[in-house]
Amino acid sequence: MKYVDEYRDGALARGIAATISAEADPARTYRFMEFCGGHTHAIARYGLEDLLPANVQMIHGPGCPVCVLPIGRMDDAIKLAENPKITLCTYGDLMRVPGSNGASLQKAKAHGCDIRMVYSTLDALAIAEAEPDREVVFFAIGFETTTPPTAVALQIAARKELTNFSIFCNHVLTPSAIRAIMTSEEAKRGEVMLDGFVGPSHVSTVIGTDPYEFCSEEFGKPVVIAGFEPLDVMQSILMLVRQVNDGRAVVENQYIRAVTPEGNRKAQALVEEFFELRPSFEWRGLGQVPMSALRLRQTFAHFDAELKFGMVTVAAADNPACECGAILRGVKRPEDCKLFGTVCTPENPMGSCMVSSEGSCAAHWTFGRFRTFARARSGERRSA
């Protein structure tokens, strides 16, 4: 399409692709994980895989907030919505995520639960103000980028002394997830073969690049913080190839347009004011990850839906055939799942990775499945 945006210039991208091909050592394989679902989406949507040489491979990471939400938390949200006093405000993406026994928010809504799709926390806040008789709960999910807006909403709610607004908090942290991947059982067995990470720029706009230093220091893996334009992604891959070739492992910043080492101090302070670390939080695929998620501070307990409505999360098992967990840990690819494209499609998702447009399975099905068939035909397969 005729995008005018300079960051989308196809000729430039092909130039970078040629440089990557020229500099990548044909004697070895480069396996990089793009942590964030936004990058997964960009790679699939622009067909960037076709521009990379066969020995430079991208592995999808767990950076899709919808994908990593465990079934138990979806069940919690559905239970909240079933309370006739509660209006549950949620991002549209969460509507179709399967909970236990095939339940979903979409089905709950059809059965009469008051569930409203919103575009931001502030929309939920506006509903709470307009309808003082309803208990309005915002289903908050997301990484460090979405936490400051939730904090802003809480700030306003506190100032206006709203008593009918609360947050079902599922905010999670990027660096903890990377650590979980690098220390998983598979990693100990040497099955996580990663040569570096592409980190999300929008997260670093908030937290900076410093929180990734452990990745290079402890695990010897390079990290490049990249923007979301396809050209940004291509350039960050080139930077990773160069680090690997030079035997370097440092945190580099491709997205100098907006990212600094220390990040946005003001946003951090705001988050700090309202949230504290949970000792542990369950991630789909990664299991319990210590210090990987946020909850509301004691002072703001009245805004915490979990406390306000006495919620007790019951862990629930994933569909045993669904490989979302292994895919989120970077050890399997969507096409390794037996259900991919047969039982599980975006119209009828069996796992969360098939729901969000940033999920690996959805991205591969929606944009890239012709490659699976092409590979099947030629008998060749790029296995994980």
Place this chain on the structure above:
Amino acid sequence: MTIDIEQTNKTPSRPRHRKLDLKNGRVELTHGAGGRAMAQLIADIFAPAFDNAFLAQHNDQAALPMPKGGRLVMTTDGYVVSPLFFPGGDIGSLAVHGTVNDIAMSGATPLYLSASWVIEEGFPLADLDRLARSMGEASRAAGVPVVTGDTKVVERGKADGVFITTAGVGVVAPGLDLSGDRARPGDAVVLSGSIGDHGVAIMSSRENLEFETAIVSDSAALHGLVADMVAAAGPHLKLMRDPTRGGLAATLNEVADQSGVGITIAEDAIPVKPEVAAACELLGLDPLNVANEGKLIAVVEASHADALVAAMRAHPLGREAAVIGHAVADEHRFVQMTTAFGGGRIVDWLAGEQLPRIC
């Protein structure tokens, strides 16, 4: 029960001539009850708006002259767009354009429309009048009269303002056989202009999406453009479709499915207005999935693609017409696109509702 009307003629010796209060009045249940109030609603709002000889006969049906030769084409469509008024149109004009276009996609000349209105109790008469006049203007501009109609009023909360169903008939000339199953490998796929305008215009006017854009809906009747296309490529035209709900992506997939072919397109060849591209970025949408109401695609034998595109470009609604791709042999019936970056990707139906990106 009182009717929301004002007396405009106070002379006691003559029967009272009561006019609807088009300024502050609202639709009441009596307006759909079949009594005098309904007759008045029709007389004051719909009859003048649609004004034509068939309607003026005041019958429950329209008796129409039979077209000679060719085949009769008929279609019907329900309109529930929200908001009712949007940049570039409203539900009244849309209900004309949409149905006229459905008929035109067969290569037919649309002849007559019917319109059935379901109105929610409490709907402002001023808005109803505006919508009816808009429908009348659109039908006059298209040269396709609304020859019969119906109004129903439902209780408050049982509808969302106004729902309209229009049906239409047209006649397709002998020798012309356009059908979704006729694409064959090698045929060219032609698009009439930029995509995504209607969907973005609608979304920009929904209250909880706070972005402003100069984009207006492309809502338009396409039968004039179609007539020129038929004249230029005649029997070499295989099929036409207007990519409405689900956008270009859904339409191409329908054609691929129905014809049992694959389709390859080039991203570079598809015009998207910069404002539409920007709004889609903001909302996390793909313009390929966004609705259009004044665009069409045609599949034509490759040998006649240039002549077809030239004829389309000569028409105001086809100025940006271009060949965007071709039908290919593919057992999987994939619609594939070469991206502006030179990579490949599938162009798929949209799963679920188009939703904004969340992070």
